[in-house]
Structures are given as C-alpha cells and as structure tokens.
Amino acid sequence: MGAGPGTAAQQPAADRRRPEGVHPLKIGYGGDYNPEQWPSEVWKQDSRLFDEAHIDTLTVGVFTWGLTQPGPDVYDFTTLDRIVETAAAEGRRICLATGTGAHPAWLAKRHPEVTRTDFEGREHRYGQRHNSCPSSPVFRRLSTEMARRLAQRYAGNPAVIAWHVGNEYGGACYCDLCADGFRDWLRTRYGSLSSLNEAWYTTFWSHTFTDWDQIEPPSALTEHWRGPDHTAFQGITLDYLRFMSDAMLANFRDEKAAIRESDPHTPVTTNFMGLYRPIDYHRWAPHLDFASWDNYPPDDRSPARMALAHDLMRGLKDGQPFWLMEQTPSVTACRDVNPLKRPGVMRLWSWQAVAHGADAVLFFQMRAGRGASEKYHGAVIGHAGRADTRVFREVAALGAELSALGGVTLGARTPARVALLFDWDSWWALEISDGPSRLVRYLDVVTAYHRALWTLGADLDVIPVTAPLDGYDVVIAPALHMIKGDLAERLSAVAFRGGSVVTTFLSGRVDQNDNAFLTDVPGPLGALLGVRVDEWDAREPVYVNRVRVGDATFQSRLLFELVLPQGAEVVGRYEEDWYAGTAAVTRNDFGAGHGWYVGAGLDCAGVTWVVRQVLERHWLLGPYPDLGEVETAVRVAPDGSRLLFILNHGSSPVDLPAVPAGDGLLPGDPLTLEPYGVRIINMIT
Numbered sequence: 115m116g117a118g119p120g121t122a123a124q125q126p127a128a129d130r131r132r133p134e135g136v137h138p139l140k141i142g143y144g145g146d147y148n149p150e151q152w153p154s155e156v157w158k159q160d161s162r163l164f165d166e167a168h169i170d171t172l173t174v175g176v177f178t179w180g181l182t183q184p185g186p187d188v189y190d191f192t193t194l195d196r197i198v199e200t201a202a203a204e205g206r207r208i209c210l211a212t213g214t215g216a217h218p219a220w221l222a223k224r225h226p227e228v229t230r231t232d233f234e235g236r237e238h239r240y241g242q243r244h245n246s247c248p249s250s251p252v253f254r255r256l257s258t259e260m261a262r263r264l265a266q267r268y269a270g271n272p273a274v275i276a277w278h279v280g281n282e283y284g285g286a287c288y289c290d291l292c293a294d295g296f297r298d299w300l301r302t303r304y305g306s307l308s309s310l311n312e313a314w315y316t317t318f319w320s321h322t323f324t325d326w327d328q329i330e331p332p333s334a335l336t337e338h339w340r341g342p343d344h345t346a347f348q349g350i351t352l353d354y355l356r357f358m359s360d361a362m363l364a365n366f367r368d369e370k371a372a373i374r375e376s377d378p379h380t381p382v383t384t385n386f387m388g389l390y391r392p393i394d395y396h397r398w399a400p401h402l403d404f405a406s407w408d409n410y411p412p413d414d415r416s417p418a419r420m421a422l423a424h425d426l427m428r429g430l431k432d433g434q435p436f437w438l439m440e441q442t443p444s445v446t447a448c449r450d451v452n453p454l455k456r457p458g459v460m461r462l463w464s465w466q467a468v469a470h471g472a473d474a475v476l477f478f479q480m481r482a483g484r485g486a487s488e489k490y491h492g493a494v495i496g497h498a499g500r501a502d503t504r505v506f507r508e509v510a511a512l513g514a515e516l517s518a519l520g521g522v523t524l525g526a527r528t529p530a531r532v533a534l535l536f537d538w539d540s541w542w543a544l545e546i547s548d549g550p551s552r553l554v555r556y557l558d559v560v561t562a563y564h565r566a567l568w569t570l571g572a573d574l575d576v577i578p579v580t581a582p583l584d585g586y587d588v589v590i591a592p593a594l595h596m597i598k599g600d601l602a603e604r605l606s607a608v609a610f611r612g613g614s615v616v617t618t619f620l621s622g623r624v625d626q627n628d629n630a631f632l633t634d635v636p637g638p639l640g641a642l643l644g645v646r647v648d649e650w651d652a653r654e655p656v657y658v659n660r661v662r663v664g665d666a667t668f669q670s671r672l673l674f675e676l677v678l679p680q681g682a683e684v685v686g687r688y689e690e691d692w693y694a695g696t697a698a699v700t701r702n703d704f705g706a707g708h709g710w711y712v713g714a715g716l717d718c719a720g721v722t723w724v725v726r727q728v729l730e731r732h733w734l735l736g737p738y739p740d741l742g743e744v745e746t747a748v749r750v751a752p753d754g755s756r757l758l759f760i761l762n763h764g765s766s767p768v769d770l771p772a773v774p775a776g777d778g779l780l781p782g783d784p785l786t787l788e789p790y791g792v793r794i795i796n797m798i799t
Contacts, residue, residue, distance in 0.1 A: 168513025215281025571736010668720030
C-alpha cells in the first residue's frame with residue numbers, strides 16, 4: 115500500500131523548491147516533526163512558519179511503526195510518503211527515523227513475549243514506549259524488517275541526509291529470553307565456567323556455578339536486596355549492565371545492517387542522552403556514523419554540566435562534530451518541576467552546543483501535540499499556530515543567525531591539550547560497591563573536575579580510557595575506580611614525557627572484573643602517583659574535614675583517604691580528626707612530569723585550586739579564567755580558521771578585559787557581553 119515509485123518522494127532534487135534563505139551548507143536547524151498527528155491544513159501552516167523561522171532540517175517518523183505497519187503482514191506508507199514528499203518538495207533536509215522506538219499494540223497482543231520483565235520480576239503488558247525486550251527474536255525480526263522496508267522505499271532520495279534508528283535507547287529487561295541471551299554473552303566473554311567463577315569470585319557465599327543454566331539475571335529476585343545498586347555479587351551485576359547495553363546495541367546494529375542493504379552511504383545514527391548511566395556509549399560509538407544526543411538538563415542552572423555532556427558526545431567519535439538532535443525551545447514536560455527558559459537562554463544554549471562541536475541544532479518538538487504526555491512540552495509552534503509568540507520569535511531570530519553564519523563552523527574541531535577520562539565501567543563498579551561510601555557518586559566527582567576545567571577556560575576532550583593519550587599535556591582521571599588493559603602504563607607515559615596526570619580517591623581499586631588488586635591502593639597507579647593508601651574514612655554529608663593547601667583552606671566531605679607518601683610531595687594536609695596533619699593532596703615527580711593524587715572529597719574551590727596549578731604549569735588557562743559565568747571554547751575549522759566562542763551564562767552584563775584580534779561573526783560590542791550574550795571571533799593567526 116502507499117505511494118509507488120513514481121511519486122514526488124522519489125523526484126530528483128532539481129525538481130524541488132528550496133526555501134529562500136536556506137543555505138545548503140550550514141548548521142542544520144529544525145527538529146522532531148510529527149505531521150501524522152494533524153490534518154493537512156496544519157501542514158500548510160507549518161510550512162509557512164518553517165520558512166519564516168529558517169527551518170531546513172526535519173526529523174520525521176520517530177514513532178510511526180504502528181502507522182506504517184498496522185498489522186502483522188500489512189505495510190502502509192501512505193502517510194509517511196506524504197510527509198517525506200512534502201518536506202522534500204519544500205527543500206528541507208530529512209533525518210528519517212525507522213520508527214521502532216516503540217512497538218505497536220498489535221505486536222504485543224500477538225507476541226506478549228516482546229514486552230519487558232522488570233527488575234522486580236513483573237511481566238509487563240503493552241504500554242508506554244521503552245517497552246520492547248531487546249532479546250526477543252520476534253522484536254528483532256520485525257524491527258529489522260521495518261528498517262529494511264523503509265530503506266528500500268526511501269534510499270536514494272536526496273532529501274534524506276541521515277537515518278535515525280530507534281529512539282533514546284535505555285532501560286533493562288530481566289525476562290527468560292534475556293536470561294538465555296545473558297548466558298550466551300557470558301559463554302562468549304569467559305569461554306568456560308571456571309573462568310567465570312574466578313572472575314566473579316564465586317567461592318564467596320558458596321556461589322560457584324557448575325552449569326550455565328544455573329545463572330540468573332541479577333535482580334530483586336536474586337542478588338539484589340535493597341534496589342538495583344545493592345548487589346551481593348558485583349561481578350554478575352556489572353556483567354549484566356554490560357550485557358544489556360550490548361543487547362540494545364545489537365538491536366541498533368540489526369536495523370543499521372538492514373538499511374545498508376539498500377543504502378550503503380547515508381549516515382546512520384541514534385539519539386543518545388548525554389550523561390546516561392544504563393548504556394555504555396563508548397561501546398556503541400564505533401557503530402554510529404555520527405553521534406547525536408538530546409539535551410535536557412536537570413535544571414536551568416547547569417551550563418558546566420551541559421558542556422560536559424557536549425564534550426562527552428564529541429569524544430565518542432574521536433572529536434568529530436555531533437548533532438544536537440533534541441532540545442526544548444522553552445520547557446520540558448517530563449519532570450515534577452519544568453522551568454521555562456528565560457529570554458535569550460535558548461539561543462545561548464544552542465550556541466554553546468555549536469561551541470562544543472554541534473553541526474546541527476534541532477528541537478523537540480516542532481509543533482506541540484494536542485494530547486498525551488507531551489502536550490505541554492515546549493514547541494517551536496504552539497497549539498494556536500502563532501508566529502508572534504516570544505518562543506517562535508526567538509527561534510526565528512536564531513535561525514536567521516545560523517543562516518547568515520553559513521558553513522563557517524561545519525566540521526570544526528576542538529584543539530584540546532587536556533583530556534578528561536570518562537568510563538562507564540568505573541561508573542557502574544563504583545556505584546554498585548558496598549563501601550567505602552554509597553554517597554560518593556561517580557558523576558558528581560567527574561562533574562566537579564570538569565567544572566573546574568570549564569571555569570578555568572581549558573579546551574578539553576572527554577574521552578574513553580581506551581583512547582590514545584599521546585596528544586595531551588594534561589590528563590584528568592577522576593574516580594578512576596577500574597584499571598583495564600594497559601591504561602596505567604599509558605598514563606605513566608603522559609607524565610614521563612613531561613605531562614601531568616591527576617586522579618582522585620577511589621582510583622586504581624579494581625580490575626576489569628571488579629576484583630581488588632592484590633597490592634597497595636592505588637594499585638597499578640602506585641608508581642606514577644608515589645603514594646599508598648591503607649585506610650579511608652567515610653562520613654555523612656554534614657561532617658567536614660578541612661584541607662590546608664599553602665595559604666588556603668578548603669572543605670572536604672564524604673570520603674577521606676589517609677594517603678601515605680612513597681616519594682610524593684605533600685601539597686595539602688587534613689586539619690581535623692585524629693589524622694590531622696596527614697597527606698590529603700600529593701604531587702609526585704615522574705620522569706619530566708607529575709602525578710597528582712587528591713585523596714579527599716574537596717569542595718569546588720579546592721578542586722579548582724588543584725586544577726589551576728596543573729593548567730598553569732602547561733600554560734593552558736583560558737582567556738577569562740576568573741570571570742565567573744563566562745565560558746570560552748575554541749574550534750578550528752577545516753580551513754584553519756580559529757573560532758573563539760565567548761558565552762555569558764549570567765543574567766548580568768559582563769565587561770571583558772580584552773578580546774583577541776579578529777572578525778566578529780555575530781553582532782554586538784566585543785568587549786561587553788549582555789546577559790546570556792554570545793560572541794564568536796574568527797581570530798587572526
């Protein structure tokens with residue numbers, strides 16, 4: 115059913131109208147569009163408003179599985195054909211989704227095993243959207259076939275510039291199909307039960323397995339007694355987290371392979387969720403042609419956290435630009451409290467994404483839906499379809515800026531000499547550990563050190579622990595709980611050649627199986643850092659131990675390691691409790707460089723002090739390290755242009771002491787940043 119091969123959806127690009135002002139080589143601008151929800155007269159209104167707002171890129175078909183496959187053996191592309199045909203005729207670029215982010219009701223009724231079993235062992239029925247078991251053969255077969263048929267129909271359409279598989283992968287399933295899949299995954303990983311038993315330390319509590327069928331997914335019915343992060347056996351829980359991430363990756367790879375049968379070249383992606391714990395995006399990254407992600411920060415006061423997420427997404431593909439696939443133009447609708455973006459903030463956050471590597475700035479949603487859970491989610495076009503709202507005017511103004519800028523930033527890279535290591539295995543292992551403290555959260559520690567780098571204006575890459583470190587003068591590795599492969603040797607090499615390595619409490623504790631090293635803490639990092647740790651003290655949040663560093667004193671909380679120098683210089687000492695006067699912060703000479711160890715949970719000011727010492731040694735401070743909420747970032751374009759982004763995240767104007775010589779690419783006084791203001795300087799080199 116649906117339109118045939120001769121429809122406008124397959125017409126050559128020369129036969130289509132391109133809206134006036136839309137540059138074919140520019141930052142993609144637009145977002146998630148669901149015209150299947152509205153009658154055709156609304157489509158015409160949307161087209162006019164899209165032109166007015168300089169919208170050139172639409173993500174379509176994200177949740178259309180039930181529409182395009184209304185029954186087991188029935189495919190109907192009538193509506194999707196019209197959507198693609200209309201967008202192409204208007205000259206807009208299309209990111210075409212496979213629609214498999216939620217399965218249709220008929221599928222769950224006919225094959226109830228496609229729905230998930232939750233952590234408590236409840237078998238779910240049809241409902242919501244993240245409701246598909248990744249191990250279900252039926253789900254895998256039918257979702258792959260859906261992607262295959264879409265590619266067969268729309269491959270070669272020049273308006274389709276990218277494929278969007280699934281949507282915001284996440285969650286977990288604990289059904290019998292996943293149990294079988296987990297056992298197969300374990301056989302591949304360990305090869306034998308003896309190797310598995312050794313890795314999981316199963317002599318503890320008589321847990322030795324003598325048959326693969328004895329292994330169950332770790333859940334509330336097995337190893338967990340107080341929730342997902344409380345497990346009797348960290349090894350099995352860690353491996354199930356890895357398995358579930360890989361199982362959903364297999365779903366993505368199934369659909370991508372089906373697309374590649376008809377379209378070998380158009381890039382394929384899926385939308386990640388930034389600092390999202392359940393999925394190891396580093397394991398996924400090689401299988402995406404470009405990274406993309408949805409930016410929904412927890413509040414409107416976290417610009418550094420957003421910068422971290424942008425940097426993490428850019429680091430997934432070795433520094434290649436990414437797409438900002440979704441952001442709200444105004445409010446979200448998924449939390450108890452949903453603050454409105456103040457005037458200028460949407461523009462500021464969009465330019466922040468570009469400053470950190472975005473080649474597309476897209477919204478969810480283009481038009482507000484009338485019903486269901488996202489009817490109050492922000493949209494470019496509201497329910498009334500007006501062009502005179504503040505939100506629409508701001509979107510249109512940003513669209514004009516992006517059109518005027520053209521392709522200056524496309525393909526630009528960040529010239530980072532600082533690396534921040536980010537590791538999902540360390541995240542998982544630290545937070546499922548019984549002790550030293552469940553109050554220490556991996557993301558909090560990483561965020562503190564990234565915020566210091568952000569505040570001080572360092573251009574940095576956020577990279578996996580497997581990435582090459584040769585090009586970096588400084589490597590920051592907060593809470594590097596797990597040491598895998600040759601990481602310790604590569605970190606030592608950074609310091610030996612004159613660089614600086616900084617790591618913290620709870621680093622160097624366990625191997626890849628989450629078993630403690632049979633050596634002094636910090637394990638393989640001991641020689642580099644020149645310390646050992648025999649004891650540690652964990653306390654409730656109200657307890658404070660001050661740390662004196664030079665003439666300054668900083669507070670520390672939650673965890674206090676008693677650091678014993680083994681050649682390292684003591685930089686900071688505790689001032690409280692029976693271990694007052696002992697080392698809290700150390701610096702070790704190693705080759706021509708240094709290994710820093712921060713054994714205390716320093717406050718923001720203390721972390722910033724440490725990071726400043728390191729950056730100053732390498733002349734890596736940014737141009738405005740002491741200007742509060744002013745952020746800077748540099749991107750180097752393919753033609754060699756050095757683009758300096760200056761962003762004011764504050765609600766008050768800021769006077770800059772100086773601006774590098776160059777051409778301003780956005781209007782405004784280069785020495786005064788208005789509230790939420792942005793400047794881009796093409797620096798003269």
